[in-house]
Amino acid sequence: MNLITAIKLYVEKMCNESGPGMKTILLDKETTSIISMAFSQSDMLQREVYLFERLDSGRSNERMKNLKCIVFIRPTKQNIQLLADELRSPKYGSYFIYFSNIIPRTDIKYLAECDESESVREVKEVYADYLCVNPNLFSLNINCSMHRLNWLPDALSRTVQGLLAVLLSLKLNPVIRYRAGSIVSQTLAKQIYEQICKESSLFDFSRTHENGAAPPLLLILDRRDDPVTPLLHQWTYQAMVHELLNIHNNRVDLSNTAGIPKDFRELVLSGDQDEFYANNMYANFGEIGSTIKNLMEEFQRKAKDHKKVESIADMKNFIETYPQFKKMSGTVQKHLCIMGELSALTTKRNLFEVSELEQEVACKAEHSAQLQRIRKVIADERISIDDAIKLVALYALRYERHANCDTSSLLQIIKTRGGRTAIIPSLIEFAGTHMRQGDIFNLVRISDAVKLTRNLIKVVRKILYTHIYTCI
Known part of the structure; x- marks a missing residue:
């Protein structure tokens, strides 16, 4: 049940089914983010995708019939109309169309009628309609989902679509549970259940759940039952970076921070591409201080070794290890920049x-x-x-x-x-x-919680006062 793996398999499928040769990929605003959070540009180049275009960026008159076009878009009304316009006057030689979620048959029929030049080779659904943050965490980038105590219609629709895509990509047909008395939870659960029943053929995963295994559970929680947790400052690495610096689509913007080198004003934080981050995203801030100090010392040792190039064997070893050395250098600098800023904000804001x-x-x-x-x-x-x-x-x-x-x-x-x-x-x-429902303030062992927090803060203070973080 790895969400990043699921997205990658879908993208691999798109690239493989379009066959060998140079390709372009046509995206919308949301699928651009979905792709970029799972693949780097160099990853896509290795799959012969050389050109990235937005469906909504306006059409050019240039024709590139030698290129195959992979279309990966959400099945919205606007996207269907823009794609129809593209197919009426095709820019590329052939089209392989993939929708990120379930598409109505009427829309497929409409697109077929627009494809007068018969340039479409494939039309398929791939259920990659969510943004992977971690292997077990996704986002739909919904800024506001409710007005007072009711769902906003667009937010509810997008939430249902995103959850259906997650279930389909992980091949899960779940039992749905929610808290009785929560209207917002009930509304969401009801709509998901209705869609699963409507698309029952897609959710026929009976073979997946054989051998008497318990069926998967979709548990819908109401934030009103715990309004306290979001109000507390977090002291683990990923949570601190998001709260104090903001992580958006796996990127941290430090462009307004004084003293940050030009190449580090926007940093990518992806556990899939950064081993240090993957291993430490849930570590507390004090532990990160010690870990990054060890990483920096290891980097300094390797830097000294790279200066000792005296023989042909040394040169060969240098060439073979240089890419890893350069990557390590970037990792050290990136996390030093982040830790330096977190440390400064922690002190500044007391x-x-x-x-x-x-x-x-x-x-x-x-x-x-x-x-x-x-x-x-x-x-x-x-x-x-x-x-x-x-x-x-x-x-x-x-x-x-x-x-x-x-x-x-x-x-x-x-x-x-x-x-x-x-x-x-x-x-x-x-x-x-x-x-x-229930008293959130009496659900913890008070003495243990306070003691744990005080000990954690003491450790973090000790680490921060012992180490100074600066950008190399």
């Missing part, structure tokens, strides 16, 4: 103190002491306004029904600093006590 207070509010019921400390912290100009709002949000959720709850005074401090105070009432409306 995240040690903020994170420790977050954990105490989430895990310990000490209202009076926490209220005073939150007031002091959120009034500190060194604390970012977003971190301050998250602290107030945690307090509001934790002490919503406490007799002495004083969210209003905290909101006044946020307002004085120019923060958006309307977020907190909206959060309570969305995920307050009346909306949650």
